[in-house]
Amino acid sequence: MEFLDSLIEVTTISTIGNIASVLGLVITVAGFWIAIRGIQKTKQAAQHAREAVEEVRKDMHQFTSISELATAISSMEEIKRLHRQEAWNILPDRYSALRKSLISIRTAYPDLTDSQKATLQGAISQFTTIEKQVETALATDKPLKVARLNSLVTKEVDSLVELLEEIRSHIGG
Amino acid sequence: MVSDKTVSLVQQVLARTQEGKLEWEETAQEGKYQVSFPKYTITISTRGTQDPDVVDYVLGIHNQDGTLIDRVTDPELQDQVDGAYAMMSEIFNTARGQALGIEQALDELLNSLSKLAPPAQEEDEIPF
Numbered sequence: 001m002e003f004l005d006s007l008i009e010v011t012t013i014s015t016i017g018n019i020a021s022v023l024g025l026v027i028t029v030a031g032f033w034i035a036i037r038g039i040q041k042t043k044q045a046a047q048h049a050r051e052a053v054e055e056v057r058k059d060m061h062q063f064t065s066i067s068e069l070a071t072a073i074s075s076m077e078e079i080k081r082l083h084r085q086e087a088w089n090i091l092p093d094r095y096s097a098l099r100k101s102l103i104s105i106r107t108a109y110p111d112l113t114d115s116q117k118a119t120l121q122g123a124i125s126q127f128t129t130i131e132k133q134v135e136t137a138l139a140t141d142k143p144l145k146v147a148r149l150n151s152l153v154t155k156e157v158d159s160l161v162e163l164l165e166e167i168r169s170h171i172g173g
Numbered sequence: 174m175v176s177d178k179t180v181s182l183v184q185q186v187l188a189r190t191q192e193g194k195l196e197w198e199e200t201a202q203e204g205k206y207q208v209s210f211p212k213y214t215i216t217i218s219t220r221g222t223q224d225p226d227v228v229d230y231v232l233g234i235h236n237q238d239g240t241l242i243d244r245v246t247d248p249e250l251q252d253q254v255d256g257a258y259a260m261m262s263e264i265f266n267t268a269r270g271q272a273l274g275i276e277q278a279l280d281e282l283l284n285s286l287s288k289l290a291p292p293a294q295e296e297d298e299i300p301f
Contacts, residue, residue, distance in 0.1 A: 099239060106237070114211045121237065122198065122209035125216075128239025130201040152201055 058111070062171050065109045069164045072101050076157045080150045088134055088144070095131040099124050119163050123156045175249050183232060183245065186215060187260055190267045197268035206268040212237050217265050220246075230261030 075098045082091055106120045137144045189195050195208045205218035214235040219228040233244040250257035270276050
């Protein structure tokens with residue numbers, strides 16, 4: 001009888017111990033799961049933060065490109081005024097500075113589409129040709145056609161304004 | 174000797190120009206037209222020869238700085254391409270037409286003129 005009592009006692013204690021062990025295991029597993037979920041959420045939050053920072057960086061980049069394009073457009077308008085004034089001697093430097101500015105925009109903003117890059121390339125080539133024409137005219141004392149030159153510059157202005165609006169429309173989206 | 178790549182380039186420029194897929198534009202040099210790509214510009218122009226009634230056609234390739242890096246003329250192509258002169262002439266004339274808006278002008282004028290034309294009489298209409 002004593003043996004039986006002992007056996008029952010041991011069995012009960014053992015069962016309680018087993019139950020406690022299982023409960024402990026369940027709690028541990030649950031704890032791990034909660035910890036892993038927490039880590040995943042933290043990781044996701046970090047990823048979202050990185051993406052948000054990248055979007056802000058892109059938007060700032062686009063703002064910079066818009067600003068530089070606006071400056072280039074102003075330079076072109078100034079060039080047209082100088083054409084009307086026939087200030088040929090100072091124009092080659094203006095053409096050269098404008099071309100460098102356009103090359104810089106194209107290099108600094110790699111997200112431009114091929115069509116947008118082609119627009120910039122077209123303007124660069126156009127002003128290279130204009131510069132050569134003016135340099136030749138200065139060397140040979142040949143007259144230049146202001147109306148024709150300004151018509152070509154106006155076309156480039158229009159193309160760049162369009163490009164600027166395209167970039168502006170992509171900011172924040 | 175012109176490279177095979179250059180020959181292929183000229184043929185492709187002709188094909189795409191005829192298809193209306195290239196946006197040719199005027200340049201500051203009269204008689205010279207350009208079409209731009211992301212990193213390069215192609216130009217087409219003429220140059221005089223010893224015969225005042227004959228011109229050579231010149232196709233140029235310009236890099237990202239606008240500097241001429243290569244060019245080919247129809248006499249240079251003749252050894253490798255049959256009808257090189259006709260090919261380059263076609264590029265030039267089509268590019269010129271597009272750059273100056275000649276085709277568009279002709280289409281619009283023809284449209285306007287056709288609207289002014291008297292209505293066609295029916296064959297069995299009795300005039301009195």
